[in-house]
Amino acid sequence: MDELLKKLKRGDEKAFEQFVTEKQDKIYSVCVNMLKNIYDAQDAAQDTFIKAYRALKSFKGESSLDTWLTKIAVNTCLDIIRRRHDTVDIDEVYGVADPRTPDGEYEADVRRRAVRQSLARLPSELREVIVLKDIEGYSYEEISEILVINIGTVRSRLHRAREKIKKIFLENRELF
Numbered sequence: 001m002d003e004l005l006k007k008l009k010r011g012d013e014k015a016f017e018q019f020v021t022e023k024q025d026k027i028y029s030v031c032v033n034m035l036k037n038i039y040d041a042q043d044a045a046q047d048t049f050i051k052a053y054r055a056l057k058s059f060k061g062e063s064s065l066d067t068w069l070t071k072i073a074v075n076t077c078l079d080i081i082r083r084r085h086d087t088v089d090i091d092e093v094y095g096v097a098d099p100r101t102p103d104g105e106y107e108a109d110v111r112r113r114a115v116r117q118s119l120a121r122l123p124s125e126l127r128e129v130i131v132l133k134d135i136e137g138y139s140y141e142e143i144s145e146i147l148v149i150n151i152g153t154v155r156s157r158l159h160r161a162r163e164k165i166k167k168i169f170l171e172n173r174e175l176f
Contacts, residue, residue, distance in 0.1 A: 048069065070136075
């Protein structure tokens with residue numbers, strides 16, 4: 001067991017601060033890509049760390065700490081999705097511009113918006129797999145652990161998600 005994990009399990013507050021600092025950007029990214037709403041993503045990321053802090057003593061180390069934390073984040077996001085009623089479109093509050101040229105900025109923004117809109121149209125079981133694999137870069141094995149599904153299911157869902165996104169782009173190519 002590595003030293004940070006030992007400190008975390010002992011309840012070392014400085015170690016937990018270090019842990020949060022190291023992992024917060026990655027966890028927020030997972031949350032914002034799953035929820036498509038920065039306010040919900042901020043809440044989900046914060047809830048993820050609170051849940052992790054409370055559960056650290058029971059962490060057995062059967063998976064990596066990253067995988068375990070991401071699993072908590074995904075489950076937290078799924079809880080929010082299940083109880084969500086009204087949302088704020090991420091495009092209204094989360095614009096990211098490409099600073100190279102005005103034309104390049106516009107084209108990059110259109111592409112990012114198209115990807116976000118396509119992801120938002122996927123069912124959550126497909127969105128979570130494509131976010132974890134294609135956006136966050138997790139391996140099939142890690143995704144399998146995070147979502148508690150077998151690797152074949154990960155591959156199948158990823159294939160279906162990519163096919164659906166491709167179909168969405170083809171149906172709406174005049175918009176993108």
